[in-house]
Amino acid sequence: MKPLILFSLSLICHLCTAQKKDDGTIQITYNMHKGAFEKDFPLLIKEGTTIALSYTAINPFAFKSNVTFSDINHSFQDGMDIVQSALNGISGPEKKAADDAESEALEATSSGKSISSAGDYLRKKYRTLSSMQQHFGRIQQSILAINAIITIDTLIKIAKNDPANYSGEVMEAGILKPVAAYGITKDNIPEKFQSHQQQIYRGLDSISFTLMGLKTLNDKTIQPLIDSLEKKVAALNNLYTGSNANVLLKNISIIQYNLHKVLTADYNLPPGNISTAKGDFIVISDELKDNTGKVAFTIAPHPIRTYGGTRVDFSVGLAANIGGNGTEYSLRKNPTDAKTGEDTAHVMLYKSNKNKLIQFNPVVFVHWYKTTSCNLQWMLTTGLAPDFSTLANSRLFIGTSLGFPSSNELSRRLVLSIGASVGYADVLKNKYRDWKNYQRFSDLDDIDLTEKSLRVGGFFAISYNLGGSGHE
Numbered sequence: 176m177k178p179l180i181l182f183s184l185s186l187i188c189h190l191c192t193a194q195k196k197d198d199g200t201i202q203i204t205y206n207m208h209k210g211a212f213e214k215d216f217p218l219l220i221k222e223g224t225t226i227a228l229s230y231t232a233i234n235p236f237a238f239k240s241n242v243t244f245s246d247i248n249h250s251f252q253d254g255m256d257i258v259q260s261a262l263n264g265i266s267g268p269e270k271k272a273a274d275d276a277e278s279e280a281l282e283a284t285s286s287g288k289s290i291s292s293a294g295d296y297l298r299k300k301y302r303t304l305s306s307m308q309q310h311f312g313r314i315q316q317s318i319l320a321i322n323a324i325i326t327i328d329t330l331i332k333i334a335k336n337d338p339a340n341y342s343g344e345v346m347e348a349g350i351l352k353p354v355a356a357y358g359i360t361k362d363n364i365p366e367k368f369q370s371h372q373q374q375i376y377r378g379l380d381s382i383s384f385t386l387m388g389l390k391t392l393n394d395k396t397i398q399p400l401i402d403s404l405e406k407k408v409a410a411l412n413n414l415y416t417g418s419n420a421n422v423l424l425k426n427i428s429i430i431q432y433n434l435h436k437v438l439t440a441d442y443n444l445p446p447g448n449i450s451t452a453k454g455d456f457i458v459i460s461d462e463l464k465d466n467t468g469k470v471a472f473t474i475a476p477h478p479i480r481t482y483g484g485t486r487v488d489f490s491v492g493l494a495a496n497i498g499g500n501g502t503e504y505s506l507r508k509n510p511t512d513a514k515t516g517e518d519t520a521h522v523m524l525y526k527s528n529k530n531k532l533i534q535f536n537p538v539v540f541v542h543w544y545k546t547t548s549c550n551l552q553w554m555l556t557t558g559l560a561p562d563f564s565t566l567a568n569s570r571l572f573i574g575t576s577l578g579f580p581s582s583n584e585l586s587r588r589l590v591l592s593i594g595a596s597v598g599y600a601d602v603l604k605n606k607y608r609d610w611k612n613y614q615r616f617s618d619l620d621d622i623d624l625t626e627k628s629l630r631v632g633g634f635f636a637i638s639y640n641l642g643g644s645g646h647e
Contacts, residue, residue: 200225208232208341219548220452222484227446236335238463258315261407307385314378317371323354328430343438368427375415452481482548490590492638494538499632501600504624536560552578570598592636601625
């Protein structure tokens, strides 16, 4: 079952720093043996920093498809067939010689005669065949040991494709444990090979010498066996002497080199790609494939928030302008603006009640800021609250804003702003401020009472961030 690694990051108001290489690259490391990221996994990364993903405690050979090694010649099992057939050929005549010698001795004892020369011959024949059998047995063990050494090449290839071999120690156990019965270690392969090769040479020399002794017996019954053994000795000499001996030595050297290379390898997987952090988040994901191309391990896509980048955002919202909103004035002939009745001959200056200290306006903001590593984002803000009925009443806002970049998708769009507002507002004309006799206003229209004057106030606004430049 393909493992799926899903890791969840909590963004906090401080920077969790990853291991930084000499060239400034942030190195993110996943420990395959532990099944978790190293403790230096970054929660944040500075924008513009190069970032790479690598693996540690991993078999670097199991996830590569282009690794090649020298082929090893595996055609040395013939020696075992030769030795086994020689042992089988000897066992029959050896047993017969032993039985004949025992029978001859019993016959001589029962007849009261001394052991004849025929008995001496049979016992000599038995001892000779027994000696050859022992030599072939030792040769057989040496061939088994040499074949075990040659098998290490196959064990290396198997171990390199096993994802469980995540370190040199584990790899060594996987390769050498099957041949440990022959006393083979990573340090004694050449010595073991030479020792067993010499033992084969000595055994074959002893067998050749023994065969010469068998020939002196002039026993026609064992001549076929002698001819067969001579052919087997010649075949074994061809396998382990001359040009074949050089091939064996070359192959053993290659095996020793391959084993050393595997056991001393860096059991880390270097990054296959290096990227530069841009935008608000950098998304990291990966798939490891084995040598067959099958996906063996997956890191699901996950974003890491950046900081230190320059942004210009736009937002729209509602602003509460506090103060500096101006006042509307009108003329009334009486407090109720009655058309008939007493006091209709008098004119009064009336200040509109709809003009309040706080006035709400739609607003458009522009925010300048550098992204932060904290949960709160401060911004320099300018805005405009247009008055489409009277453009002259539009107000300009200058202040600061607060955003929430670490929250969910909806609330990170929320922006709170506060600052000063500047704009033109309706105020009573100065020449009318000191008029006490309002009867003088009787010939004026309401619009003539006020004029536009620059006024400063404050504002508080809530807006929705529409994004801008520099984002992903």
